[in-house]
């Protein structure tokens with residue numbers, strides 16, 4: 001069975017829930033490390049008050065015993081602390097009260113799921129769409145990705161992320177060893193590698209916020225230690241770069257994805273794009289450069305996997321755009337729901353976990369096995385095969 005998860009829950013509901021199926025047994029789960037990843041998603045300059053209300057913690061309610069997975073589905077929940085203020089509004093049983101008391105949404109926000117969801121599901125209260133389309137759901141996606149990340153770490157695979165751009169401000173690209181990249185970006189309020197850009201980005205976000213506007217950006221994820229041969233060229237839906245692209249595009253507000261130099265590859269010559277093949281006793285087959293971001297033919301080539309994603313500006317604006325009231329069809333300003341001005345640093349954390357998940361899934365497909373011991377043996381036998389090739 002291939003690795004998969006489903007999530008449920010609303011942004012102002014009691015909790016978010018995830019069920020993961022296909023994890024092997026005997027994987028040691030570090031709960032503190034997992035909660036640290038949830039905490040990373042909540043940080044970042046430009047986040048609103050909601051992130052101060054929520055102190056996310058995952059509680060496991062199935063599939064783990066004495067710190068180790070059992071092979072059964074893993075179920076986890078993350079409570080919404082804000083729920084106490086929304087109990088009546090989000091009540092499961094019918095309630096009496098005015099639209100105002102129910103916080104009914106009837107002026108859809110451009111750029112959000114509100115109108116399409118309302119029309120498609122025939123919902124006259126667009127809160128029913130808003131509550132589920134909110135990026136609060138990425139909390140449990142990060143929790144699932146954090147487990148994938150711990151699984152990958154068992155095989156020496158490391159994941160890092162960084163912000164490359166916020167609106168008009170581009171961060172200079174510093175090629176750092178992965179451990180240093182993790183350390184440096186962790187210490188930055190906007191997940192960049194230099195203090196000057198950090199200051200510029202903070203001031204820029206303040207200005208955008210003051211103007212009642214929002215801003216997006218570009219983020220990058222790097223995964224190191226990925227073995228050669230995850231994914232496959234033989235069928236379109238087994239190409240791992242394509243699966244990663246799907247995962248990235250599924251992150252709220254992401255509008256584009258690149259692997260390696262991505263779109264730049266269409267602007268320069270083949271001799272400047274393709275990575276020359278080398279071989280040494282120490283490193284085996286490797287590439288002189290990594291412009292293709294660790295992929296050829298839908299398979300990993302052993303070089304670091306490099307994935308970039310672009311996040312559009314957040315759609316909820318304190319200075320709202322024009323919309324139409326679904327009751328009267330008259331022009332009105334869109335409704336305002338508490339919102340961030342910039343969530344690009346948080347989106348970089350989400351990207352890391354979405355990419356980690358896809359790589360862990362492909363890793364399990366390649367090396368199979370129901371227990372960590374069986375997978376380790378399969379990895380060792382493949383490594384011996386590569387060495388003898």
Ligand SMILES: Cc1cc2nc3c(=O)[nH]c(=O)nc-3n(C[C@H](O)[C@H](O)[C@H](O)COP(=O)(O)O)c2cc1C
Pocket residue numbers: 111112113133134135138251252253254314315316338339340343346347350
């Ligand atoms: C980490 C993160 C935080 C976000 N925070 C907000 C927010 O506070 N307000 C908002 O309107 N949209 C926010 N978004 C974006 C919306 O969830 C997203 O635009 C919406 O679900 C519509 O989906 P689409 O943009 O993918 O089409 C956030 C996205 C991410 C990745």
